[in-house]
Amino acid sequence: MKPIGVFDSGVGGLTVVKELIRQLPFEDIVYFGDTARVPYGIKSKETIIRFSIENILFLLRHKVKFICVACNTASSVALPIIKSHFKVPIVGVIAPGVREAVYATQNKRIGVIGTSSTIRSRNYENQIKELNPQVKVIASACPLFVPFVEEGWFGGKVVLEVAKTYLKPLKKAGVDTVILGCTHYPLLKPVIKEVLGKKVKLIDSAQQVAIEVKEILTGLNLLNKGHSSRHKFYVSDNPEWFSRLAKRFLGRPVPKATMVDNV
Amino acid sequence: MKPIGVFDSGVGGLTVVKELIRQLPFEDIVYFGDTARVPYGIKSKETIIRFSIENILFLLRHKVKFICVACNTASSVALPIIKSHFKVPIVGVIAPGVREAVYATQNKRIGVIGTSSTIRSRNYENQIKELNPQVKVIASACPLFVPFVEEGWFGGKVVLEVAKTYLKPLKKAGVDTVILGCTHYPLLKPVIKEVLGKKVKLIDSAQQVAIEVKEILTGLNLLNKGHSSRHKFYVSDNPEWFSRLAKRFLGRPVPKATMVDNV
Secondary structure, three states, rough: OOEEEEOOOOOOOOHHHHHHHOOOOOOEEEEOOOOOOOOOHHHHHHHHHHHHHHHHHHHOOOOEEEEOOHHHHHHHHHHHHHHOOOOOOOOOOOHHHHHHHHHHOOEEEEEEOOOOOHHOHHHHHHHHHHHOOEEEEEEEOOOOOHHHHOOOOOHHHHHHHHHHHHHHHHHOOOEEEEOOOOOOOOHHHHHHHHHHOOOEHHHHEEHHHHHHHHHHHHHOOOOOOOOOOOEEEEEEEOOOHHHHHHHHHOOOOOOOEEOOOOO | OOEEEEEEEOOOOHHHHHHHHHOOOOEEEEEOOOOOOOOOOOOOHHHHHHHHHHHHHHHHOOOOOOOOOOOHHHHHHHHHHHHHOOOEEEEHHHHHHHHHHHHHHHOOOOEEEEOOHHHHHHHHHHHHHHHOOEEEEEEEEEOOOOHHHHHHOOOOHHHHHHHHEEEEEEEEHHEEEEEOOOOHHHHHHHHHHHHOOOOEEOOOOHHHHHHHHHHHHHOOOOOOOOOOOOEEEEOOHHHHHHHHHHHHHHHOOOOOOOOOOOO
């Protein structure tokens, strides 16, 4: 009957929460968004690991039975370390997206877009190669996409122009599948589709992550049944800004988030 | 003989350090850039105050005789509180820029650009009105300017297009003077000039801040004389990234910054 813990650097992880709620309607969820230190994507490995550990300790204080790292940057950079530290089962958002992309590609050319830290970690690339060494991976960092989304710029001339610049190497390489390696990017799908063309499949890992969470909880016999669920949202800063943006990520109104100091 | 302490959310405050070194060549400087929690401009008043206090405590551990808040967001939002808390003399970057702008304007129309938090605080507006209630102030938040500068986008089609959007109300109001209310913005001067026209005077407060620091230190009889100066740089994350960008802000190579945990 314990809740599932989910953390992200800010608001993006709510795309994962949305899928968790849809696929696991009887689960309680405790969400933590580290809005005081957002964004993670421009920060170093050491710092992202430290922040992730602090977020996990916060969730553990809420007696979570399971933790989902709903942040691609933290999943890319910190997952092996934090999995080795904690007893609680932890999943990230990289592996599920990788599996879907490797399954989906026809021409064995997969594009990966993400924050600077995610791309620098080469984690997506390594995991794809592990599943299928024949796949060619073309990765591109899109550091301005997060500020665009957080400012509410989801389209228009400027965003399109920046998307063209970032996606050029993927287009040139003729990828048929692209992993949206950041939880903010699904909100830019229309622009990304406009640049890459309709035939390119965009992989948004949230759905796959929820499937994986369900499988693991079932395997561990930790799944709730027939229980009316509660969802609690905590942030380290700016609860009003969070709630305003949250609606867009979650696809429905969010109860007011509680501001906490997680460290 | 004690050093001057300077802090900023990241690398922008080095534009102030550059002027301090030029105008106060005999002073030691300890700089702290809070790169683990950058940017401040999207965060709440309470959080910016908390971060500023932690940064000051860090500088006090380095026995500084004087503190310069080289961050417009922290100066706008936190200065009155931190000045009331600490004995060490503290100056921010708002008042010097305000004085210069009010002195410079001919048509009594001043534009102010800054981060969302800076503009929301209305601090510039209030201080300008205090000096001269007849001045009309047109303020505009430019939240994408910081990511542009930090990604090394100093010009080009996209930056120009965004600048046109942000600066439209200033242009429409016919301002003859614009305060660059963020230490990152001087690096976008060419684009801002292109949009506003050459006749509009851009106020970059760094120079005025250094003049004020010199005046205060002289008044307090704390000025160093004939002493070869040392400049030390500390960051809470990413010393390599900091040093790479620092060169551009400081106009000369920066000795490697030391990574520290300031809290």
